[in-house]
Amino acid sequence: MSYLVLARKYRPQTFDQVVDQEHVTRTLTNAITSDRMAHAVLFAGPRGTGKTTVARILAKAMNCHSGPTPCPCNDCRSCREITGGHAADVFEIDGASNNSVEQVRDLRETVKYMPAHSPYKIYIIDEVHMLSTAAFNALLKTLEEPPGHVMFIFATTEPHKIPITIHSRCQRYDFRRIKLDAILQHMQSLCEIEKVKIDLEALTLIAREAGGSMRDALCLLDQIMACIADRITYAQVVDLLGVIDNKQIFDITTALLSADIPGILKILDAIYDRGHDMKRLYADLVAHFRNLVLIKMGIDSRQLVDLPEHDILQITEIVQNVSSAYLHQVFDLFFQQESTIKYSNHPKLALEMIFLRLFQVKPALPIDTLIDKLDLLRREMGLQPLPATVTPSAEANSEPIPTTAPGPANHPLPTTGDSGSLDRQHQAPGLPKKTAAPDKDVDAVWQRMRENISQTNPSLAACLADSRIRKQSDQGLEIEVNASGFQLSTIRRKRSMAALKRAGRKIFGREMQIEIYVKENEPSEETKKKRPENQIKSDALNHPLVSEAIEIFKGKLVDVKILKEDKP
Numbered sequence: 061m062s063y064l065v066l067a068r069k070y071r072p073q074t075f076d077q078v079v080d081q082e083h084v085t086r087t088l089t090n091a092i093t094s095d096r097m098a099h100a101v102l103f104a105g106p107r108g109t110g111k112t113t114v115a116r117i118l119a120k121a122m123n124c125h126s127g128p129t130p131c132p133c134n135d136c137r138s139c140r141e142i143t144g145g146h147a148a149d150v151f152e153i154d155g156a157s158n159n160s161v162e163q164v165r166d167l168r169e170t171v172k173y174m175p176a177h178s179p180y181k182i183y184i185i186d187e188v189h190m191l192s193t194a195a196f197n198a199l200l201k202t203l204e205e206p207p208g209h210v211m212f213i214f215a216t217t218e219p220h221k222i223p224i225t226i227h228s229r230c231q232r233y234d235f236r237r238i239k240l241d242a243i244l245q246h247m248q249s250l251c252e253i254e255k256v257k258i259d260l261e262a263l264t265l266i267a268r269e270a271g272g273s274m275r276d277a278l279c280l281l282d283q284i285m286a287c288i289a290d291r292i293t294y295a296q297v298v299d300l301l302g303v304i305d306n307k308q309i310f311d312i313t314t315a316l317l318s319a320d321i322p323g324i325l326k327i328l329d330a331i332y333d334r335g336h337d338m339k340r341l342y343a344d345l346v347a348h349f350r351n352l353v354l355i356k357m358g359i360d361s362r363q364l365v366d367l368p369e370h371d372i373l374q375i376t377e378i379v380q381n382v383s384s385a386y387l388h389q390v391f392d393l394f395f396q397q398e399s400t401i402k403y404s405n406h407p408k409l410a411l412e413m414i415f416l417r418l419f420q421v422k423p424a425l426p427i428d429t430l431i432d433k434l435d436l437l438r439r440e441m442g443l444q445p446l447p448a449t450v451t452p453s454a455e456a457n458s459e460p461i462p463t464t465a466p467g468p469a470n471h472p473l474p475t476t477g478d479s480g481s482l483d484r485q486h487q488a489p490g491l492p493k494k495t496a497a498p499d500k501d502v503d504a505v506w507q508r509m510r511e512n513i514s515q516t517n518p519s520l521a522a523c524l525a526d527s528r529i530r531k532q533s534d535q536g537l538e539i540e541v542n543a544s545g546f547q548l549s550t551i552r553r554k555r556s557m558a559a560l561k562r563a564g565r566k567i568f569g570r571e572m573q574i575e576i577y578v579k580e581n582e583p584s585e586e587t588k589k590k591r592p593e594n595q596i597k598s599d600a601l602n603h604p605l606v607s608e609a610i611e612i613f614k615g616k617l618v619d620v621k622i623l624k625e626d627k628p
């Protein structure tokens with residue numbers, strides 16, 4: 061075939077022609093100039109970034125008639141043979157099809173022979189990671205100490221698969237993905253040479269679809285040039301490549317920020333009807349909102365956002381009146397739902413649900429605005445400053461921490477009844493909270509009752525160990541109980557009350573009414589000191605401004621601290 065595709069026809073022939081890999085070409089140029097070129101080099105990087113091209117240029121630079129030189133002449137016999145791919149002293153080996161140990165042994169046998177007419181015998185092994193472990197092991201000694209006339213150049217897209225023993229014997233050069241602007245400029249220059257009329261937007265779309273690979277970009281451009289004879293437009297490229305129009309991504313963004321639900325659903329339907337992959341659309345949206353967030357934050361867009369200038373200007377105009385907090389919310393929700401789209405059998409429905417959920421997200425206000433609104437609310441309500449400093453945390457919603465409530469031991473629980481008990485909520489009126497110590501006869505009566513109860517109900521007698529009769533009358537007895545909650549429930553059972561009545565009947569000879577009271581313990585000094593602080597904390601917790609702050613910030617009350625004033 062006489063026709064050469066663009067990737068082969070315009071393959072770089074010198075280091076200066078290599079696109080966007082200056083960090084590699086500059087190092088190689090300096091190494092050749094200073095006569096410090098290594099005998100084994102490893103080129104690693106993504107596909108289509110120039111690894112094999114640079115390997116051939118390096119071979120020409122080492123074997124040029126005027127070399128070694130960083131600028132091969134491309135006119136001598138060696139340069140012409142390497143460019144044509146039939147050089148006698150440069151061997152290009154495919155690592156995928158020559159990966160056995162026998163083929164490496166053959167290579168070891170040939171390296172000892174001198175080159176035919178060039179200074180160096182150069183072996184270029186492409187996709188070297190495909191060699192077997194045995195083949196790598198067979199190559200180790202030769203790679204470490206080759207003859208002075210031999211040079212190895214390895215190229216791979218998966219350097220992590222190469223054994224560390226090979227890595228340590230080579231100088232590694234990492235190729236980067238080519239930037240979109242560099243691909244765009246290179247294709248523009250080729251189109252001028254080929255006299256092809258094509259819109260800038262169409263070239264931008266091709267460059268974006270290449271994903272940092274110059275070879276992929278030139279292959280797509282070659283395909284489009286073969287398909288369209290006249291001027292190539294953006295719409296024609298979209299139809300031919302079957303990609304999602306970047307304008308639709310911007311339309312979705314505009315509709316989302318303006319809360320246009322029907323507009324988004326119509327765009328999604330149009331994209332789906334054209335047969336586009338909804339998962340690919342989702343990936344494009346995630347990348348697009350990532351660019352929105354970065355540009356809104358004022359980060360160097362040229363460094364982190366690989367977009368053409370007109371797209372960056374359009375994004376800057378879109379995010380001008382949108383808060384960065386809301387963009388963060390949208391981007392975070394998109395990223396969280398990645399697995400939902402990835403594993404869904406109906407990605408279009410899943411994507412529609414994500415957008416409907418996005419419309420329910422209320423834009424978050426900046427913290428300064430929230431503080432100003434709280435101050436304004438306090439002034440309008442005429443509220444005084446908070447009595448305590450409240451520390452909210454925006455982790456999750458929760459109820460405010462309640463103040464300490466008095467336990468069951470702090471209230472009297474009187475009990476009486478016809479055959480058992482009658483629970484009371486409050487202490488009987490007229491009874492003093494503290495009574496004088498009972499006389500010895502009352503103590504003797506209580507001792508006899510406990511002994512009588514222990515004969516028939518030992519567990520009840522144990523629960524009454526710290527109890528006493530607080531008042532004795534002709535109608536009945538008032539018993540003050542000092543016991544735990546479990547013991548109180550045991551004493552208040554009908555069976556226990558019946559046992560107490562039977563013991564009273566045996567001692568007094570008549571039916572006695574039994575009333576149970578819980579002993580009130582005297583608060584400690586520490587408790588007395590904490591009562592004012594607890595009251596202040598309770599006031600702070602019940603303050604309406606605190607409740608309003610928790611609701612606005614969607615927060616949780618963590619602690620209440622009392623600020624003590626320094627006395628002069």
